[in-house]
Amino acid sequence: MTGIAHTIWLPIFALFYVMVMLHWVRVAANEGRGEDGFFSAGHSLSPWISALVMAGASLTGWFALGGTRLVSEIGFSLPAVLAAGIMLALPGVVFFKRFWIIAERLRVSSQADTFRVYYGSVFLVVVSTVVAVLFAIGFSSLQVRMLSQLAETMTGGAISQLAASVMFGFVLFAGAGIGGMRSIGYFGVVQTVLAFAATAALAVFALFYIGGFEALNGKLLAIAAAPESAHLFNISKVIDFTAGLGRGGEYAASHTGVANLSLAFALMGFQASPLAFKLVLSTRSPNGIAAGQTWVTAGFLGALVVFAIGLTGAAGLADKNLAIAALFERLQEQSPWFAAWIFMGIAAGVQLLAGLSLFVAAEGLVRHIYKPYFHSRLSKRGTVNLTRIAIAVLAALAMVMENIAPVTLSALGSLALPIAFQLWTPLLGVSWLGWITRQAATTGVGFGIAGVILTEPLGYQVLSFFGLELPWGRWPWTIHSALWGMAANLAVVLIISAITDRRIQRTEAREIRHLFSGLLAVRPKARALRSTAWSIAIGWFFLAVGPGLIFGNYAFVAQNGEETVWLLGMPSLWAWSLAAWISGLGLVWFLAYKMEMASPVTVEIPPYEPPLTLRKDQSALERERLRILVITGAIGFVLAALTAFSFGR
Amino acid sequence: MSKSAMVERDLLVFSIWAVLGFGGLALLLEGFSRDSYAVSVAGIAAIVAGFAAHFVVNAIFDTGFKQGEAALGIGVFGIVVAVFIASWATGGLSASDYWSGLTLFAVLALGLPIYLSTRYGLRGAFSHFHVRHADSGNSDR
Numbered sequence: 001m002t003g004i005a006h007t008i009w010l011p012i013f014a015l016f017y018v019m020v021m022l023h024w025v026r027v028a029a030n031e032g033r034g035e036d037g038f039f040s041a042g043h044s045l046s047p048w049i050s051a052l053v054m055a056g057a058s059l060t061g062w063f064a065l066g067g068t069r070l071v072s073e074i075g076f077s078l079p080a081v082l083a084a085g086i087m088l089a090l091p092g093v094v095f096f097k098r099f100w101i102i103a104e105r106l107r108v109s110s111q112a113d114t115f116r117v118y119y120g121s122v123f124l125v126v127v128s129t130v131v132a133v134l135f136a137i138g139f140s141s142l143q144v145r146m147l148s149q150l151a152e153t154m155t156g157g158a159i160s161q162l163a164a165s166v167m168f169g170f171v172l173f174a175g176a177g178i179g180g181m182r183s184i185g186y187f188g189v190v191q192t193v194l195a196f197a198a199t200a201a202l203a204v205f206a207l208f209y210i211g212g213f214e215a216l217n218g219k220l221l222a223i224a225a226a227p228e229s230a231h232l233f234n235i236s237k238v239i240d241f242t243a244g245l246g247r248g249g250e251y252a253a254s255h256t257g258v259a260n261l262s263l264a265f266a267l268m269g270f271q272a273s274p275l276a277f278k279l280v281l282s283t284r285s286p287n288g289i290a291a292g293q294t295w296v297t298a299g300f301l302g303a304l305v306v307f308a309i310g311l312t313g314a315a316g317l318a319d320k321n322l323a324i325a326a327l328f329e330r331l332q333e334q335s336p337w338f339a340a341w342i343f344m345g346i347a348a349g350v351q352l353l354a355g356l357s358l359f360v361a362a363e364g365l366v367r368h369i370y371k372p373y374f375h376s377r378l379s380k381r382g383t384v385n386l387t388r389i390a391i392a393v394l395a396a397l398a399m400v401m402e403n404i405a406p407v408t409l410s411a412l413g414s415l416a417l418p419i420a421f422q423l424w425t426p427l428l429g430v431s432w433l434g435w436i437t438r439q440a441a442t443t444g445v446g447f448g449i450a451g452v453i454l455t456e457p458l459g460y461q462v463l464s465f466f467g468l469e470l471p472w473g474r475w476p477w478t479i480h481s482a483l484w485g486m487a488a489n490l491a492v493v494l495i496i497s498a499i500t501d502r503r504i505q506r507t508e509a510r511e512i513r514h515l516f517s518g519l520l521a522v523r524p525k526a527r528a529l530r531s532t533a534w535s536i537a538i539g540w541f542f543l544a545v546g547p548g549l550i551f552g553n554y555a556f557v558a559q560n561g562e563e564t565v566w567l568l569g570m571p572s573l574w575a576w577s578l579a580a581w582i583s584g585l586g587l588v589w590f591l592a593y594k595m596e597m598a599s600p601v602t603v604e605i606p607p608y609e610p611p612l613t614l615r616k617d618q619s620a621l622e623r624e625r626l627r628i629l630v631i632t633g634a635i636g637f638v639l640a641a642l643t644a645f646s647f648g649r
Numbered sequence: 650m651s652k653s654a655m656v657e658r659d660l661l662v663f664s665i666w667a668v669l670g671f672g673g674l675a676l677l678l679e680g681f682s683r684d685s686y687a688v689s690v691a692g693i694a695a696i697v698a699g700f701a702a703h704f705v706v707n708a709i710f711d712t713g714f715k716q717g718e719a720a721l722g723i724g725v726f727g728i729v730v731a732v733f734i735a736s737w738a739t740g741g742l743s744a745s746d747y748w749s750g751l752t753l754f755a756v757l758a759l760g761l762p763i764y765l766s767t768r769y770g771l772r773g774a775f776s777h778f779h780v781r782h783a784d785s786g787n788s789d790r
Contacts, residue, residue, distance in 0.1 A: 013671070020663060027656065046657055186660060193664040197672060335682070337675040 007155050009340035017344050021175055021187055028183035038180035038384045039363055040109035040282040045185045047288025053185055053352070054279055055296045056192025058088040058270055061143045061350030063309050064199050065150075065324060071313020072323045075223075075232025075571075077255035079552065080264040080545040082310050082577035085302020086584030087264045087545065091271035091424075092280075092293040093591045097598045098431035099277060100286040101520060102512055104605040110360070111277035111423075112368040117508045118430050119438045122373070127445055129364030131420045132274045133394070136361040138412030140354035141398040144168050145406060147347055153325060154332045154339060162403050168351070169399040176355040177391040180384075181282050184356055191348035196304060198345020201338065203308035205331060206315035206322055216311075217570050219318035224571065225564065232317065233571050235260065237478075238547040244455070244473030254478045257547035262480030264545035269421030269482060275353075278360045287600040290592040298588040306581045310574055358398075362390035374626050376618050411458040418456070418482035422448030425493045434513045437504075440496035448489030455481040466640075467647025511608050519603055526596045533595050540587050544580030552576030650712060658710040662703060662718070669699030677753070681746050689749035693756055700760060704767070713768065726757060 032038055067081055080087070103109060106117050115124035148164035159167075176184055210216045224233045231253075238257040242249035270276060280289070316323035321330070331339035366387045371378050378386070401409045425444045429436030453459035460470045475481060505513070542548045556572040558565045568575045592598040650658070673695030680689025707713055714722070733750045736742050742750070769776075 016671075020667070024663075027659075031652070031656070044653065046653070049657070049660070186656065189660045190663050190667055194667050197668040201672070335675070335679055337678045341671050341675050 007158055007336070009336045010151070010154055010343060013340040013344045017348070018171060020190060021171065024187040024190070025174060025179035025183045028179035028186055032180060032182055037182055038387075039367065040278070041180070041182040041185050043109065043282060043284055045182075045279075045283045047283055047285050047292070049185055049189055050279055050283040051288045051292025051296045052192050053188035054092065054271075054276060054292060055301045056188055056195055056349060056352050057275065057279065057356055058297055059192075059195055059199070059301055059304070059349055060140075060353040061147065061195070061346050062139075063305055064195075064202060064312070064346045064349065065143060065146045067305070067309045068202075068313040068316060068324045071310065072316030072320075074255060075229075075317055076573040076577075077232060077235060078260060078263060079235075079549060079573045079577040079580070080260035080267070082306045082574070083264065083302075083545050083580045083584060084267050084305045085298050085581060086588060087267040088270055088301065089293045089298035089588050090591075091268050092276065092289065092297065093588055093598045095272065095427050095431055096276075096280045096289045096293070097286050097601065098516070099427075100280055100283065100289070101515070101601065101605055102430065103281045105512065105515060105608050106508055107607055109278075109281045110363065110368065111274040111281075111427075112364055114277075114430060115426060116368070116372070118506065118512065119426065119441055119509070120506050121438055121442050123442045124426055124445065125364075125368050127419075127449070128274045128423070129361065129368055131416065131423065132357060132361035132364050134412055134416040134419060135273060135275055135357035136354070136394050137398050137401065138409060138414070139416040140350065140357050141402050141409055142413040143350045144172075144354055144398070145402040145409065147343075147350055148402065150325065150328055150343065153329060154343060165399050165402045168347075168354075169395045172351060172355050172358060173392050173395045175351065176359040177388045177395075181278065181359065184352075184359060185279070185282060188352050188356075191352040194345040195349030195352070196300070196345075198342040198348075199304055199308050199312075201342050201345070202327070203311040205335075205338070205342075206312045206327060209322055209327070209330065210315045210318060214569070216314060216318055217566065220314060220571055221564070221566060223318065233573060234553045235549045235573070238550060240478045242476070242478065243471065244476035246457075246460075246473030247471070247476075249473060249475075249478070254475065256478040257549050258483075259475070259478040259480060260549055261541070261546040262475075262483035264541075265421055265486060266417040266480050266482035268424075269417040269419070272423045272427055273416075273420035274364065275356050275360050278356070278363075285601075286598075290598040290600065293598055294585070294589050294592050298585050302581045302585060306577055310577070314571075314574070354398075358391050358394050361394055362387045366390050374622050374629075376622065411456070411461065414456055414481075415452060415458060418452040418480065418485055419449055421482045422452065422485050422489050424486070425489050430512070431516075434509075434516075435497055435502050436493060437497050437500045437502055439500045440493045443496050444489045444493035447492045448485040451485035451488035452481040455479075455484045466643050507610070508608065515605075520601075522596060526594065529595060533591060536587055536590065540580075540583060544584060549573070549576065650710060654710060658706060658712065661706045665699055665702045665706065669695050669702065673699060677749070680749055684743050684745045686745045686748055689745070690752060693749075693753050696753075697756055697760065700764070704764060730754065 028041075032042070037044070063084065067084075070078065070081060076082075099111075099114065102114055102118070106114070108114050108117055110128075112125045112128040115121055115128060144165060145161075148161040148168065151159050151164035152161045175187060179187075207213060207216065210219070220233075223229045235257055236253050236255065240249070240253060240256050242254075245251060245254060280286075312324070312327070316327070320326070328339060328343065331342065367383055370386070371383055422445050425436065425448070426441040429441045453462075454470065455472070455475060457474055460473070463470055476484075543551070552573045552575075554572060556567045556570075556575040558567055566572065566575075673692045676692030676695055677689055678692075680686065680692055703714075733742075733754075737747070737750075765773075
């Protein structure tokens with residue numbers, strides 16, 4: 001086959017993909033009629049669309065690109081990654097139903113809006129927006145960068161990484177900027193299905209190339225038998241009290257039981273992020289949440305991760321020529337049509353997350369920060385247009401960073417999930433724990449973010465720039481930044497909630513508490529199961545993703561004299577992850593249905609009618625705010641420059 | 650059918666063909682490339698599964714193929730037939746390719762009457778082709 005015949009398939013499939021995308025953008029734009037429904041699809045997305053797109057956005061391209069690479073490099077020493085389907089589904093079970101009800105009651109359509117109305121906190125609104133920006137600029141852009149590199153490899157350099165990322169930027173803007181949330185929801189269905197199919201197909205090819213499941217495990221067993229690589233199949237310790245990576249901690253020894261647990265917590269950040277809430281609050285009914293979270297995300301997506309991602313990664317571990325980039329190269333060489341189809345599927349998954357995050361970040365910047373605090377007279381049309389401009393600017397910024405600042409991109413990307421996880425406390429305050437006060441929620445999140453930043457590279461790089469050297473590195477004591485942040489966050493929330501007056505609540509917050517204790521109170525049958533639910537959940541976390549993983553080292557291993565035998569024909573920790581997924585599916589089902597945390601809602605939610613108030617002219621105040629912002633920014637910049645000049649290196 | 654139901658139906662159709670259509674096409678090409686009749690048949694099975702899933706979706710939403718879909722299907726069928734005949738005429742087909750192509754056309758050709766009979770019944774399907782003069786309004790009076 002000629003070189004052109006080899007490389008033609010990717011452009012052809014990409015062309016089809018863009019045509020289909022533009023079709024759905026057009027459908028969405030026509031349905032929206034101008035500005036209506038741009039931000040939340042008129043709250044009209046079907047529950048099944050929402051459930052599917054949620055799973056697709058949760059999968060992202062990261063599992064296919066980064067997850068497989070992780071397994072190829074570090075083996076099965078981070079099995080929490082393989083239980084990701086459950087970790088991703090749990091936050092949705094806990095929060096989505098109640099937030100949908102709150103949004104319906106208070107007529108809000110985003111996480112930031114809910115924080116503004118419930119807590120009246122500008123800080124939480126800003127944090128919610130910053131999380132979306134981190135997902136857009138850091139987390140998603142890292143994946144776009146990996147895809148662009150792959151495109152360059154697959155086309156033999158005919159399309160450079162720069163050109164690929166520019167094209168991807170345009171596609172992202174067209175998808176999210178023109179059609180808005182409706183287009184993200186509609187096309188997200190096709191993207192999700194494609195991404196799922198491509199991930200499964202990739203695993204089939206990996207298995208085919210390695211010679212089947214038995215051959216794969218034969219090679220893995222040989223690697224496990226070698227003393228220098230045995231650690232790839234074990235959890236080394238429960239915890240290791242090192243100062244962290246970069247300060248004496250060794251990467252190979254850092255995958256402890258607690259490292260797994262804290263990484264699992266970081267994964268629980270995704271569905272606590274404003275991206276997931278945007279999707280839920282654009283849905284017309286909450287009645288698909290339980291089924292979506294249980295069967296689509298925890299069930300189907302969970303199976304895909306533990307089987308397909310596990311298989312593809314394991315093939316890369318057994319044979320370095322089948323690691324993800326090499327696998328694509330081989331596919332491109334032998335079956336360019338499959339390579340193109342699978343590549344477009346993975347790209348669809350990445351675009352889904354990147355488009356959603358760009359959209360939510362731009363909406364946050366314009367609709368939740370700029371408009372209410374600096375330009376309240378901005379018309380609906382003006383808000384939509386400004387959001388489109390913000391999407392374009394963010395897409396361009398992401399594209400620039402992908403190509404000239406990959407290290408910063410990586411540092412920002414690593415903050416997205418752990419910082420999103422810090423939103424758990426205010427989210428719990430709104431939905432379940434009414435005793436969390438406004439002061440506690442805001443201060444807790446602030447401390448949580450500080451905890452995350454100070455245990456991630458960005459924090460110590462920034463401090464080092466100013467001449468301050470932290471005595472610890474990344475993830476001290478082998479604990480992921482998500483858990484360090486949450487430890488600080490929780491401690492502060494508990495202390496401040498204890499010393500502040502819980503009775504001082506905004507009218508809207510009282511309305512919500514009244515709703516949850518009255519019309520939507522948990523039924524006695526579910527309340528009676530509370531202690532059972534806590535026991536099951538704690539037990540599952542301990543054994544499936546926590547310190548109990550140590551038992552997984554030898555659970556499915558037998559010694560036959562000198563010879564080690566894997567009882568299930570696969571590495572013990574992989575089999576343990578499989579058991580964790582199956583039992584986790586049961587846990588999600590139990591919480592969603594039996595505990596009624598996400599079960600269908602049968603009662604009508606009446607809209608809240610706020611008391612009528614006179615609207616004052618805010619323009620003078622807004623001008624003053626803008627002036628203060630500019631002056632503070634300028635002073636901050638000068639101080640930062642002076643400090644860096646005086647003490648920095 | 651309401652607008653939102655139509656959108657949902659179209660989404661399902663696009664998703665089906667994105668996976669089963671393009672996946673089937675890739676398998677078919679793989680079969681041609683490896684001269685493997687079995688792989689080609691797997692591709693044909695995927696395409697047939699795509700049609701079956703499309704029929705199911707149509708039945709759920711109580712509708713048939715849209716005009717655009719029918720035109721696209723017939724157009725693609727025509728192109729594939731033309732490519733097959735051209736390849737056969739220039740001697741570019743191996744035995745496996747030849748039988749794979751024939752299997753595809755046979756399955757698609759058989760699929761049409763089967764689809765029509767399941768949708769309209771045997772008599773109704775026949776009536777779709779058999780136009781009686783008395784019904785046309787132009788008959789001799």
